[in-house]
Amino acid sequence: MRVGLYPGTFDPVTLGHLDIIKRAAALVDRLVIGVAINRDKGPLFTLEERVAMIEAECAILSKATGTEIVAHPFENLLIDCAHDVRAGIIIRGLRAVADFEYEYQMVGMNRVLDSSVETVFLMAEARHQAIASKLVKEISRLGGDVSKFVPPAVNEALINKRRA
Template sequence: MGTRIGLYPGTFDPITKGHYDIIARAAKIVDKLVIGVAINIGKGPMFSVEERVAMVREEAKQLTGRDIDVRGYDNLLMHAAVEIGASVIVRGLRAVSDFEYEFQMVGMNRRLNSEIETVFLMASDNHQFIASRLVKEIAMLGGDIRSFVSPRVAEQLIARCAELRRNAGVAE
């Protein structure tokens, strides 16, 4: 049997402690983990794909001794998986609402490529409620985000929110 490559896709806008937890756990069950940062213009990301890839790389560096690669992708997930030789897609689940969406995605992905399995990792208790969308909202409104993201990511997010508020003409 060859190297088992897993692909953990997401927007990571920004990467949260919940994402990091899934990355750390996924890296233990595959030989190589590729973190695929989706371009995902439809979601209107706060950070460019290059910024998000850099953020994820910086966070993943902490997981020494693990074979982890971070790259952007702008095609179908299953095409990205084939390109990197992945046999496993890793997805994190926070709640029942996540399951419903993910269940549909697995069905579609199996139709596109039945050779690639999807593995779900349940969010750890202390990360189940963390969503990038909510973290960005809290940051935009000046709330404390330090318990949801690393200090490095918090600094970047706070700076981006200040920049967006300035550009919108909102007083600090």
């Protein structure tokens, strides 16, 4: 069974993330969405909220693609998370050249830690390349409409956070 791991903070999950998840599902039999705890980033949504959003959106994609897609919170090294979920492939999304420079370093380090785990890069669709969770949160915080960047349920969650 080919198991892939797509890690990220997903704070919140965007249409760009879902595009990568859908395309990654075609490459593996089981896709694990690694939801990073990463306390240093100070997420807007709790881990539980982020996992719930991923599970809800991925249930739809899993049914459409026939690939098992599951959420898996993690706080350890990415390569250790890959071992934990038995992933032979780490999937990373790329938006721009700046992403590539960071990802290139990460691949090099992960290859030293375990050369049996491959990393596959998927480019975001052109219409999703500018979407970044950080920008989505900022636009929402300032009262802007982010409905073009996130699924409807996530848009509603952002509106509710803003009201709270």
